[in-house]
Amino acid sequence: MIFYQVNRILYKPHIINKFLRNVHTETTSSSNILYPLKSRGLLKVTGDDASVFLQGLITNDMNHFEEGTKSMYAMFLNNKGRVLYDTLIHKWNKEESFLIECDRKLVNVLQKHLKLYKLKRKVNIEDVNDEYLLYALKSTNVKDVSNEKINVYKDPRLTELGYRVISSVDVKDSDVAQTVGNDVVTESNEDGYKYLRYKLGVSEGADDLPPGTSFPLEANCDYLHGVSFHKGCYIGQELTARVHHTGVVRKRIMPLKFNETISNNIERDSVISASSNPKSNLGKLKGVVNNYGLGLLRIKEALDAKILSVANYSAEAQKPAWWPIEAPKELLKSE
Known part of the structure; x- marks a missing residue:
């Protein structure tokens, strides 16, 4: 009876497809x-x-x-x-x-x-x-x-x-x-x-971060172990420390997953908007490779929008798995 149930589960197409996708992913990711x-x-x-x-x-x-x-x-x-x-x-x-x-x-x-x-x-x-x-x-x-x-x-x-x-x-x-x-x-x-x-969702170089346009925390410098809040003074430290201690970073570099492979060149810094509201401005595109792009986005608004519009293409903002888990506001207040 148990053997029959196992076989019946494995026979389901969506289970098999999921298994094959995982095998493919693991094989690809193990390449050197x-x-x-x-x-x-x-x-x-x-x-x-x-x-x-x-x-x-x-x-x-x-x-x-x-x-x-x-x-x-x-x-x-x-x-x-x-x-x-x-x-x-x-x-x-x-x-x-x-x-x-x-x-x-x-x-x-x-x-x-x-x-x-x-x-x-x-x-x-x-x-x-x-x-x-x-x-x-x-x-x-x-x-x-x-x-x-x-x-x-x-x-x-x-x-x-x-x-x-x-x-x-x-x-x-x-x-x-x-x-x-x-x-x-x-x-x-x-x-x-x-x-x-x-x-x-990792930016790198002048195409992603044109000199003099972005703040380090917007580029996830704090999440990527690139800034010390305990060392002495350095150029630009005051504002960086102030933003960190207030805990208010509304925009960050985030990955964009497109619904299709992008073969045409999309202009860098194209405005990203919510599909439900084409006039909204949720951020700017930094680049695209195949079906993934990088954008400097308003975090909450972009995630809430679900479907985004970038130069007539549809995309989804994704919160990187490596971002730290944010503490509940109630906990922060109690501290």
Whole structure:
């Protein structure tokens, strides 16, 4: 009798389809893929004052490196608290040596920004894009590599984003793939990595965060371990701290799931509205890859609207699973 019931349940088409979807998802997600990040660039900051120098310019705390951290997510802000450059900072070989990863288009601008505040500090800032290549590695079996040619760093933002790989330019992609893991496939571009970011709801680079337009908490910098609220002063700190302590962040970067694959180019910063109210303005589009997009959205309104309209396409705003669970207002009041 029990055997018959089990078979009857397995025979139901929707159960079988659900099972097949899960198998497909697990198979796909277990792939080991190396994406070349040609959209990202590197600056090397070295010198006796390198750590102290960066401490006064970034949202995160450089002291984490003394505690064993190898990579850190951080933003450089202007004096009005808006994001200029979103970066990953990687500890390099020497004691006071760091590689700052940022949008390739902004490497020179960031270098000038750093030199502006250098003053008489013992710091050297150089563009090293002719020396190193950057990769994103999506893998479940990664080798811990750290040598003169290849270095592997765990992405400090989310586990789902995998790893960053920095290699010398004289190392072939195939050799990098063979060195960092087993059965690693190398892609020819970073479209797959961008799709992964959009599906997770993670912004990166000037296309998603045009310099001087967004606040760090709107870009989920706090949720992605990119801001310290316990360190000393840094440029743009006052407004960031005030917004954090008031707990009022009405807009955030969120994933948008479209009802179809988008083959046409949709203009960036297109207005996102509720389908039931075309005149409403719930946010702006940052980009689209296949059936997922990224938008800076009014959180409550976008989630309440259910169906959104973006340049005549229908989409749904999704609350990322990695966002922290918010405490009930009653609990906050009692505290």
